[in-house]
Amino acid sequence: MPQPFPSLSDQKQPQQWVITPNASALAELAKGIWDCAMQTNQRPLVVLSTAGPLIGVRAALEQNRRDGLPSNIAFLPQVISFTDWLEAAPGAWKFPKKQSDLERWLGIYATLRKHKNLQSWFKAETESGAWGLAQAIVEACDTLSTAISPQLQKQIHEFTRMNHANQAEQNKIGEVCLSEAQALLDSTVAKVYSGMARKVVDQETKVLLEFWRYTASVSDPAFRNQFAMAAHLNAIEAVKKLNQKDQLSQARPLIWVETADPTPIDQEIIGDLLNEYAQHAPVVEVKMDWREVGLWPEAIASEDSEQAKAQALANAKRTQSEDWRLIAAKRFEELAWAAAKTIEQHLIEGKTNLALVAQDRLVARRARALLSRLGPSLNIRDETGWKLSTTRAAAALNSWLELIKAPKDGPSAKTLLEFLQNPFLNLGKMLNRDTEACIGLIAELEDILVASKAESGWKTFHLAIEGAQDNAAKSSSALPSAALFELLQFLRECHHEWLTLKVDCNKAYTLLQINLQATGMTQSLEKDSAGKQLLEVLKTFDLSKTQHREISIRFSEWLSLLKTVIEGASYQEAGKEAQATLSILPLSSTRMRDFEAVVVVGCDEQQLPAYSEPPLFFSDALNQLLKTSTIAMQFVQQARDLSQLLVSCPNVDLLWQSKSTNGEPLRPSAWIQRLQNQIKWEATPTQLKKRSFEAAPMEMAVAHFEEDLPMPLSMSPSAYKALRDCPYRYYVRSLLGLRKNKEFDEGFDASLAGQTLHKLLKRFYQALKTQEHTNLALKTNSEQRRTWMEQSLNRYSEQEFAALIEGDARVMGTLRDWQKQIPSFVDWQLQRELAGWQYFDGEVKVGFDLPFQDADGNLKMIRIEGYADRYDVHVDDSKRASVIDYKNQRFERVKVRAAHILDDPQLLIYARAANEGQESHKLRGHQVEQAEWVALKADISKGEQKAARSQAVADMPEMMQQFSAQMTEDIEQLWAKKPMQAFAPEGVCQYCEARGICRKGIW
């Protein structure tokens, strides 16, 4: 039975009113509020303990407005949440300054630094751990401060009243001398502290208490709230006095609506507040009566458990609705689809105000993604707090933070490219160039870095671009853009600025803002909804007007703080007009709100009820002592929220996943099971319509030529190898030119280390040739020759690698590995000389024209061309020549190459090129009759000088014939435009860029 609104009397104490939190609760509450307005002839002040039902209460007041209201109460009563009411306290701007979370964390940080004993106690392994700890300490200190609030409350009210009396009828609460208030606080804290410290046993909490003693300040939220309450009370007292003088009506009545169960400490604080308020104006305390709504005894929470049980059973039987549906899904995806389909069905039925309770946040998120396909006619409002850190705006900022925190040599290529590829970057602004001129710049840089295997370091990146320039000059292809150097220089200077910055909070913030401006990111972020919010979050780091501005802090700590704050921020999506609205919210947010249908996902025994993480420092027992929220209270609250939802909402669908991820059966929540035992309520399996279709498995990718696709007129040895490896890949990379690395040939060791080795070996052999003319002993004295070779090779290696090492110190390892190879390499060279082979020339561009017939039988030519590493000639017969290819790899790999020479006939190409068209190259008069690979990473682990490193092509004349015939056939097939299939062993596919196009793995 609904209780009528009480008749208000001048009894100077709060009057109680209970309402039943069912579907008509809002209307009943609204009628009561209007009743209060009528009785007092005043516009009441309605304060809700939580903000969720605000809009619902206002709407209900509008709907239940009485006819013929006198003009002074015709306006809607003021409805406000408790938090907003405190914020709106008279003179709030004069209160002790409100601190942002960030300032409070920094305060903790500064205190930890000051007190060494605390530092040693609260040491956290990582920086982000330290900030997490600071957050936990702030929370725990707030709990402690709230715990002493009731004691302080009386004193503050007394103190302000005295102050008030002394200051001639003015509301002076805000002008209370801070030091006096702080002294009051300190004495209370000291008193309470000793009492508490005696009661707690564990050391950690003792240290926390000590910490609290050091840091408790009048600007803490718990104490600011006390000032706010006192200010409101003083104001109302002032109004009352004024009105008594003027014979005017009383101060405004207050209606306090307890929308959620308060913690005992909140109950105490609010109880005192209402009592004091009641001295000046009527006060009605509205509570919820769960007797007719609770579906389980714990939701009713009656003293008499038997009676509660009977009542709960009766409620369940009475309220059971045909529109409660219990739906089981076996898998995650099925559950998300079932949720989406259920919501879709409600929309089809014409409902426009729906809710999705995200008891399982992952499923809710997936269902949301599915529902977004419905388009703009459904407005999805996520109240569960989408994390800002998951947006691409935050990822873009993060890519910059990663870059500036790179070690002094420079970032990794991955970090660099991640930043450069972020969509908020404005390259044109950054380089002061036309946007048009910057198109393709990043792809070009990526190509160069990938091809030269430049893994990290500014110097390495510079060398890679220089290397690309050299290669382009050699092959007469387009030079890399000059803007690449400017780009690197710009970033390097920014990075350097951070490295040399003596970081304090203010300087770091200022420099970050300058960077974001200079890279054009600020302007781009402002145009993005998440970007705008991110910039707002960054503004909280502007501590220029606070005492924390000059806190010196390690750069890594500041970065970690920045990331922690962004991680904790939520992203609010912009609301938009739509035909229907779906609110995604936690269970607690459904309290006293109207929805036409609610879908709850995650109703399994593991997720319903859900408990918040217990505070880091307090056990449940200690929480009880501090009178804060305990697990038992959260349990009761959720039982009530679910009861209220089931009882008041016309359509509720409860969905759960009946099998856990590891295949174990999962039951629905115990609350649902208990209801099932009492009433006839069966779960239904998901009924997603199965769509049948003919499977059409994909087949191996095959490229068919476009008629007007230009055919190649030249081919490098590596391109031919690609054609042999996988025709489809050749088609994609070489014919279509998709992300082709123009400057470097695959197979040619394009890494900077490989290039350097080739370069220094050429230098070494040229020097040897020169030296032999001036120092004849080098030819005759083998020991002297060996020593000279080893020393020269070592010296050249040091010199050639120096620049690389400057860019990336890790290259030192590569140099040292190579230097260990030098004695064995020299030994091999001497052996080769003993066999009569003498160095002739290195890095020689050679090629030949291959004749073939096209599809119409016309004779055509294709140029096969490349750079041979080295040619030797024989001392006894200078007509005889040999070609060598260095491989910066192990000898075993070289042997594998030799076994498949026809698929990788690089050496045979160089041999044929040297023997044909001699008038156009240096090999005139020589015939290559021998070819070998030389491994630059021979196995010298056993300390042998004579480690095997060279592998000659076996049966050269026969191979040359076979290769020539095969190559002609392959080129003829290519020119005949036969379909090109995608086939290659996994080893080739592993690093293939065309995989996404040929879709290997799907067929």
Ligand code: SF4
């Ligand atoms: S992934 Fe393998 S099969 Fe596909 S194109 Fe690349 S090499 Fe050929």
